[in-house]
Amino acid sequence: MNIAEERAQAWREELRGSMKAKERSSIERVHMPELDATYRSHVRNEEVNLGLTPEQAVQEAKRCLDCANPTCMEGCPVGIYIPKFIKNIERGEFLQAAITLKETSALPAVCGRVCPQERQCESKCIHLKMNKESVAIGHLERFAADYERISGKISVPVCAPHNGIKIAVVGSGPAGLAFAGDMAKLGYEVVVFEALHEIGGVLKYGIPEFRLPNEIVDVEIHNLQAMGVHFITNCIVGKTISIQDLEDDGFKGVFVASGAGLPRFMDIKGENLVGIMSSNEYLTRVNLMDAANPDSDTPVYKGKKVAVIGGGNTAMDSIRTARRLGAEKAMIVYRRSEQEMPARLEEVKHAKEEGIEFLTLHNPIEYLGNEQGRVTHMMLQVMELGEPDASGRRSPVELPGVTKLVEVDEVVVSVGVSPNPLIPQSVKGLEVTKWGTVVVNQETMQSAVPIIFAGGDIVRGGATVILAMGDGRKAAKAMDEWIRK
Amino acid sequence: MNKIISKEYFSANVVKFEVEAPLIAKARKAGHFVIVRVGDKGERIPLTIADADLQKGTITLVIQKMGVSSSKVCALEVGEYITDMVGPLGKATHIENFGTVICACGGVGTAPMMPIVQALKNAGNKVITVLAARNKDLIILEEQMRNYSDEVIIMTDDGSSGNKGLVTTGVETVIQREKVDLCVTIGPAIMMKFVSKLTKQYEVPTLASLNTIMVDGTGMCGACRVSVGGKTKFVCVDGPEFDAHQVDFDEMLMRLGGYKEMEQEEMNKIINN
Numbered sequence: 001m002n003i004a005e006e007r008a009q010a011w012r013e014e015l016r017g018s019m020k021a022k023e024r025s026s027i028e029r030v031h032m033p034e035l036d037a038t039y040r041s042h043v044r045n046e047e048v049n050l051g052l053t054p055e056q057a058v059q060e061a062k063r064c065l066d067c068a069n070p071t072c073m074e075g076c077p078v079g080i081y082i083p084k085f086i087k088n089i090e091r092g093e094f095l096q097a098a099i100t101l102k103e104t105s106a107l108p109a110v111c112g113r114v115c116p117q118e119r120q121c122e123s124k125c126i127h128l129k130m131n132k133e134s135v136a137i138g139h140l141e142r143f144a145a146d147y148e149r150i151s152g153k154i155s156v157p158v159c160a161p162h163n164g165i166k167i168a169v170v171g172s173g174p175a176g177l178a179f180a181g182d183m184a185k186l187g188y189e190v191v192v193f194e195a196l197h198e199i200g201g202v203l204k205y206g207i208p209e210f211r212l213p214n215e216i217v218d219v220e221i222h223n224l225q226a227m228g229v230h231f232i233t234n235c236i237v238g239k240t241i242s243i244q245d246l247e248d249d250g251f252k253g254v255f256v257a258s259g260a261g262l263p264r265f266m267d268i269k270g271e272n273l274v275g276i277m278s279s280n281e282y283l284t285r286v287n288l289m290d291a292a293n294p295d296s297d298t299p300v301y302k303g304k305k306v307a308v309i310g311g312g313n314t315a316m317d318s319i320r321t322a323r324r325l326g327a328e329k330a331m332i333v334y335r336r337s338e339q340e341m342p343a344r345l346e347e348v349k350h351a352k353e354e355g356i357e358f359l360t361l362h363n364p365i366e367y368l369g370n371e372q373g374r375v376t377h378m379m380l381q382v383m384e385l386g387e388p389d390a391s392g393r394r395s396p397v398e399l400p401g402v403t404k405l406v407e408v409d410e411v412v413v414s415v416g417v418s419p420n421p422l423i424p425q426s427v428k429g430l431e432v433t434k435w436g437t438v439v440v441n442q443e444t445m446q447s448a449v450p451i452i453f454a455g456g457d458i459v460r461g462g463a464t465v466i467l468a469m470g471d472g473r474k475a476a477k478a479m480d481e482w483i484r485k
Numbered sequence: 486m487n488k489i490i491s492k493e494y495f496s497a498n499v500v501k502f503e504v505e506a507p508l509i510a511k512a513r514k515a516g517h518f519v520i521v522r523v524g525d526k527g528e529r530i531p532l533t534i535a536d537a538d539l540q541k542g543t544i545t546l547v548i549q550k551m552g553v554s555s556s557k558v559c560a561l562e563v564g565e566y567i568t569d570m571v572g573p574l575g576k577a578t579h580i581e582n583f584g585t586v587i588c589a590c591g592g593v594g595t596a597p598m599m600p601i602v603q604a605l606k607n608a609g610n611k612v613i614t615v616l617a618a619r620n621k622d623l624i625i626l627e628e629q630m631r632n633y634s635d636e637v638i639i640m641t642d643d644g645s646s647g648n649k650g651l652v653t654t655g656v657e658t659v660i661q662r663e664k665v666d667l668c669v670t671i672g673p674a675i676m677m678k679f680v681s682k683l684t685k686q687y688e689v690p691t692l693a694s695l696n697t698i699m700v701d702g703t704g705m706c707g708a709c710r711v712s713v714g715g716k717t718k719f720v721c722v723d724g725p726e727f728d729a730h731q732v733d734f735d736e737m738l739m740r741l742g743g744y745k746e747m748e749q750e751e752m753n754k755i756i757n758n
């Protein structure tokens with residue numbers, strides 16, 4: 001059924017007719033219930049957003065006008081059938097809503113929590129044109145996915161009979177997980193190789209528990225295991241085994257989803273002082289190694305005056321983690337203005353509520369330390385927004401001679417990541433851009449080496465969970481077709 | 486999960502393990518290391534692969550008890566498992582026939598030096614190993630080193646074995662005696678710093694294998710970063726071996742001290758329990 005046919009179904013017609021559009025659009029957008037800001041800035045592992053109640057969800061679903069031309073779907077990188085799932089919520093068929101989500105998304109409970117909806121689906125909502133707040137699509141997505149999980153009625157997808165063809169996946173982040181799920185459904189024997197001791201990629205080692213509980217990711221992983229997907233941790237493809245080894249072992253296709261795990265630094269004076277680290281190091285210590293737990297052997301600094309450099313989700317996650325570990329002064333240092341911040345709107349809002357200071361239009365130029373080599377101060381260059389560049393974005397320029405010295409005892413550098421070079425370095429013939437990303441055919445995700453397909457951050461550089469997941473699904477479809485030929 | 490096949494004490498604080506790891510045994514070369522983790526709450530720590538047995542599918546690790554995590558590894562018995570082990574990591578040592586090579590090692594650096602001495606010897610080099618320790622009881626692997634070295638010079642602080650003096654004294658004697666084409670040094674950062682200083686004076690090319698703090702060991706975090714020739718490098722992927730004369734050892738020493746206080750607290754907790 002196409003979108004129009006779906007929309008023409010009797011139940012949808014009836015539901016649309018049950019309430020006037022005007023009435024629908026006069027309903028106020030729901031507020032996500034959340035933990036109290038003072039309380040939550042001192043607890044490490046409790047999720048901030050508590051989720052909508054069924055009543056709230058149904059009420060919010062009523063706001064959706066079930067447009068004939070649902071522009072929201074254009075805003076979704078994987079084209080989720082948004083009106084269909086929302087209308088299922090409205091009529092109380094929550095499980096049906098979850099099933100609708102899964103037609104296109106492999107990880108709705110995750111995406112409902114971490115997608116930048118205000119820049120995707122919700123930015124295209126008809127309500128915005130009428131000067132109203134958009135439908136809370138992300139909150140509803142999360143509601144439906146959580147409802148299914150908590151109901152215990154998660155459906156393990158029916159898999160086609162085994163075809164005996166072995167497929168390898170490198171990396172267990174969203175791209176790898178989505179790919180593995182689709183290939184298992186098609187009957188392939190899927191083995192996922194993961195370098196770390198935990199499965200989940202950034203979802204586990206990066207995004208903190210207060211934003212995305214591990215439990216949510218684990219449910220997805222268990223589901224894949226129930227479908228017969230095999231996971232091998234502590235195995236680095238390109239080091240422990242080579243792609244050639246995999247081929248010799250009978251693997252007929254390899255999906256590289258190794259992510260963009262390499263932290264960038266700014267190469268400024270004093271950056272190697274003690275107490276200065278990448279957000280990857282900081283978050284890995286806290287999330288993967290549970291370093292803030294007194295029982296854990298892994299140490300982590302618990303700075304009192306912490307600065308995080310950057311304005312993305314990773315930066316917000318780092319500074320909010322620092323706050324939870326006891327930072328009295330917690331600062332975001334970002335060289336552009338708040339408007340240009342790449343972080344999700346909600347993260348910025350939550351950060352502010354938790355008492356995070358925002359030093360926008362500031363850029364570190366040097367760090368100073370004491371005799372033990374521990375960082376004590378950062379020198380910030382004050383910036384202003386210059387003329388718009390070719391892309392229309394106003395880039396920051398230095399205000400000559402205007403600097404500020406700020407006391408810090410811990411600095412987390414979160415200025416972006418580069419693709420993991422392990423695979424590109426270890427495979428001959430793989431085409432790689434000057435940024436280190438793997439070149440693939442955009443339609444099929446196939447690389448210059450035919451048996452290798454790739455997707456997610458290794459192809460895009462640091463991008464998003466939904467794009468990574470979408471790549472995984474696209475690659476699965478294309479690899480299946482390629483193997484059949 | 487990697488099973489421990491054998492365990493042998495070199496001294497009260499130095500343990501040699503053979504561990505099941507067929508894939509790593511097959512892929513590893515001299516200079517490579519692994520990251521291991523013991524227990525659910527364990528830390529990820531780097532350990533050099535001292536040797537491998539392809540037939541048995543095992544690798545050899547030599548571990549010196551230092552802090553919490555190395556003690557936990559050393560406490561494991563035959564038949565027990567290392568919770569997680571990943572590798573081989575790092576760049577393999579570049580081995581060729583250089584001519585005459587001094588291998589200067591001490592303390593924790595002795596075990597990782599073993600495979601390098603072997604490989605250098607097999608490549609036809611004249612290998613002179615300078616093995617240093619505080620006293621006689623702390624000298625390990627002397628036998629094994631002798632098997633693969635043309636000469637072994639033992640240096641102890643108190644003269645209880647070999648010659649009295651520091652590793653640098655041994656190295657200098659050799660350099661003054663004959664033409665040396667390369668020096669490789671592994672040991673505590675402070676030791677490598679002084680070996681490097683010495684060989685720089687004599688313009689002997691020198692490689693140091695750095696043992697920085699690590700987390701993932703795959704280039705993902707930057708905990709292991711050092712300055713080499715003024716540029717930041719990640720020891721786990723760009724190293725562990727670097728041109729010693731370019732390494733900023735003072736910065737490295739400072740960074741190594743970063744978690745000392747916390748480590749001490751942890752140790753105290755364990756001792757008091």
Ligand SMILES: Cc1cc2nc3c(=O)[nH]c(=O)nc-3n(C[C@H](O)[C@H](O)[C@H](O)COP(=O)(O)OP(=O)(O)OC[C@H]3O[C@@H](n4cnc5c(N)ncnc54)[C@H](O)[C@@H]3O)c2cc1C
Nearest residue numbers: 171173174175195201202237258259313456457463464465
């Ligand atoms: C802190 C943080 C917060 C973020 N917040 C958001 C957000 O709110 N919303 C959003 O949409 N996106 C967010 N992102 C970005 C998003 O997480 C990534 O775009 C996404 O995870 C990429 O997925 P991936 O599958 O390509 O790679 P990853 O999730 O990076 O997974 C790659 C996996 O491959 C493994 N690997 C690498 N090399 C090898 C090898 N050679 N052999 C075996 N395994 C290997 C790695 O260990 C890793 O587990 C965030 C990122 C971070 C770091």
Ligand code: FES
Nearest residue numbers: 702704706707721
């Ligand atoms: S140990 Fe993390 S980058 Fe080297």
